[in-house]
Amino acid sequence: MKGWIIAGIIIALLAIVGVGGYNNLVSLNESVNGKWSQIENQLQRRADLIPNLVNTVKGFAAQEQQVIKSITDARANLAGAQGPAAKAQADAELSSALSRLLVVVENYPNLKSDQTFKALMDELAGTENRIAVARKDYNDAVQGYNTKIRSFPTSLYAGAMGFGAKEYFRAEEGAKTVPEVKF
Template identity: 60%
Template sequence: MKKWLVPVGIIVVLVIILSSGYNNLVKLSEGVNSSWSQVQNQLQRRADLIPNLVQTVKGYAAHEQDIFTQVAEARSKLAGAATVGEAAQEDQALNSALGRLLAIAENYPQLKADANFRALQDDLAGTENRIATARMDYNNAVQAYNTKIKVFPTSLYAGIFGFGPKDYFQAAENANTVPNVDFSK
């Protein structure tokens, strides 16, 4: 009678180990999803601030129509990004367009003095900090998840259960390039 206890015991221990590992992978995967959701929330917050900022600048710099179009197009593309990689690329394009928009203020001292513009600029700066924090949290969650699926013994069964690596939010290749702002036109 005791001969069957050893194989049953081994099976029970294996089931417990597998189920615990599976549950841990689910928690880590959901952590990545939650962190990505926070990145998207902050990107949306910034996208919601942009029309107000554009309208404020338009009041002072009506002839700068090209930059307003670029900001609107970049904002639209970021909203339509389907993957983490696309979001990173479109976010960089929006950052570049916003940088050019904010640089316009340097040519309009009365705009820089406008309380509404200053408040919007402060809100945008705060949102940029939130985005940076959310990106860092997302990448940390991805690192923990990707590490877990690659280490032994989890690597033996992670793929079987459909847990593959997640993409990091990475800056675009040209992120270190300073945008060229030319007001001579």
């Protein structure tokens, strides 16, 4: 009889630990998903600002159609990208196109003093900062989640319960290189 009671207690403890571990994984998974949502939210905010910025620049720099087209194309690629790797690549393309736009802006002093342009650039700069913070928060959440599912004893049951490793948001090759501005 004592053996059954001890076995029952051990099974009950394992069940409690298992449920707690599962709930912890669910919580971490939802945290990663929420952080990813914030990245997408900020990328969308930037994508929404860009048409206004492009239209403002068009008024001053009509002959710079290639730069404007590259921004429009990069924005469309970002909107259609799926997953962290594709979003990171599309984000890098858009950042590159925006840096080329800034080179164009340097050639148009009246544009730099235009209040609409200044306000849009301030909004864009704020959005870039928000994107950087959202990326960091996402990668921190992914790190915590991936560490948990790879740690013992969670690693014994995480895969069986459908919890797989999450992908980090990584910068594209060359993203660390400062763009060169030439006149």
